[in-house]
């Protein structure tokens with residue numbers, strides 16, 4: 001089995017995981033015991049049939065516990081466990097699941113170019129979207145981080161990851177009848193987390209300490225298995241910490257800026273300290289976003305004894321650090337007043353032997369400008385050997401945006417490249433399409449040495465088989481939406497007639513359009529409803545569309561919340577009540593349902609603010625077609641035949657741009673999308689739509705899969721190329 005353990009006593013938590021799984025197994029009837037082992041490795045979540053094994057134990061409890069297998073097996077009644085143990089299919093399923101996971105873990109690791117089991121990539125990120133049962137993610141950044149870990153595991157790439165264990169996670173969203181968003185946070189139960197606290201040689205919890213804001217803060221280390229990749233999560237909810245310090249790892253993207261800076265200090269310096277305490281020596285540190293920017297400075301302090309001076313130690317640390325920037329939106333590139341940063345990290349700087357001014361200079365665009373605040377992106381750009389955006393267009397935008405850091409260079413020579421994002425196909429693909437691909441593309445299609453050639457087989461799939469899979473996935477979504485829309489509308493206190501409207505009308509044969517993403521204003525959810533007459537006509541046409549919307553606004557983003565309320569303003573119209581559903585609490589599970597079920601996936605960002613976007617890629621692998629602004633990934637993906645596009649020009653007049661884009665959107669929907677979907681052959685299938693689907697899957701599937709992304713990270717940033 002892959003091991004990242006240095007010689008000496010095992011202290012990386014692997015033994016803790018085994019003990020926890022054995023303790024859980026002891027509670028189960030013997031035939032179910034393999035499930036306890038599988039429960040502690042999220043590999044089950046992307047093994048075909050893996051979720052079904054757990055669900056069969058107790059479907060109602062499985063749904064209620066948000067698909068958390070440790071919680072399921074810990075709390076299931078003795079009688080349901082006994083009953084499950086007599087179900088031969090379930091017993092076979094459990095044995096097969098654990099043996100498949102073991103076989104995966106037993107593969108030899110990929111090695112080369114300075115990386116190997118003893119020199120893994122350390123992937124640092126403020127959020128990880130591994131699974132809905134581990135609520136330590138908010139949106140695209142986390143979903144991408146989760147997909148990178150899973151793909152690294154599939155490719156046997158030696159990788160470890162470090163993040164924070166937010167005890168209250170990210171907020172849950174409830175919308176009221178007026179369209180106002182309300183947020184609440186729920187505490188996770190540490191006894192039910194599918195992970196373990198790492199103990200040291202004496203059996204006590206392994207901890208690290210870090211000075212933060214004048215106090216010494218202690219953090220315990222959790223270990224969560226993501227296939228072959230261990231994810232370590234730092235946790236300050238400890239009795240030795242003062243109550244305020246528990247808040248360092250309480251909430252993801254806490255609104256309080258001192259708390260956020262404390263989180264960044266812990267994530268940055270703490271991840272390097274934690275890996276050292278675990279006995280792990282990474283070959284490369286990947287800062288996924290700038291939040292962990294103190295990591296290279298902690299590393300430099302650790303390397304100082306090997307190197308002559310501090311300057312050389314920082315160079316050595318820089319030579320092991322790579323950075324990915326994820327957004328051109330200013331709010332995503334946090335800056336803080338220098339005094340505020342120093343109030344949080346001055347004790348840490350003392351320990352690192354770094355002058356306060358030295359740190360602040362890294363974070364200013366113009367290091368000499370004493371007026372400038374500290375920016376985490378600037379600091380990360382200065383402290384990494386390689387930096388990049390997340391799509392070709394975002395690379396260009398980022399070079400333009402940060403060119404002043406290299407004032408002696410032309411914009412083309414700014415050293416910021418890009419690796420376009422991709423999605424982890426086994427996670428996002430729906431079961432009907434997966435079965436079809438397993439049949440038609442050949443069993444090994446996910447590991448094909450030439451993915452482009454493997455996906456070409458999509459062209460040979462018959463109309464009948466392709467349409468059957470598409471309709472099956474749409475029908476699953478429609479069934480879900482009927483139930484959820486009723487529940488959520490009644491929860492909002494809506495009148496019964498309105499509450500039941502969509503439950504009665506959502507139709508598995510109707511063109512289903514999805515728009516789901518973080519509700520930042522630049523994503524322009526309201527572009528869709530700018531012209532109410534058009535929307536009403538679209539919904540009530542003889543060949544109608546039905547629309548599903550979802551997304552969370554940041555708790556402090558009042559403008560985004562108002563945008564949501566404007567959209568809700570239309571809801572009393574009968575057609576809207578019947579054919580538009582807003583789904584509360586967009587998360588990984590809803591994201592998967594929507595991208596599997598929708599026929600058309602809309603993305604309407606204001607260019608050039610969409611760095612990449614990944615939900616559309618999830619839709620592609622399920623046969624969804626894209627209608628998107630030519631921004632982010634779509635700018636390099638669209639070829640005129642594999643979806644539909646709205647112009648991506650930058651426009652200094654946002655109102656004029658909105659008007660132009662909504663005209664283009666309406667024209668495309670009326671003149672192209674609806675006719676392609678509803679023009680049917682003698683067998684009731686839409687030949688033009690199916691052709692475009694094949695074209696989309698074949699040209700986009702291999703290019704926007706995480707397999708390609710990981711290969712590019714390995715060839716480029718991870719192995720030394722700039």
Ligand SMILES: *Cc1c(COP(=O)(O)O)cnc(C)c1O
Nearest residue numbers: 139140517587588591613614615
């Ligand atoms: C994929 C995903 C995202 C990112 O989608 P974008 O296209 O970047 O908006 C956000 N949230 C969830 C829950 C996702 O699954």
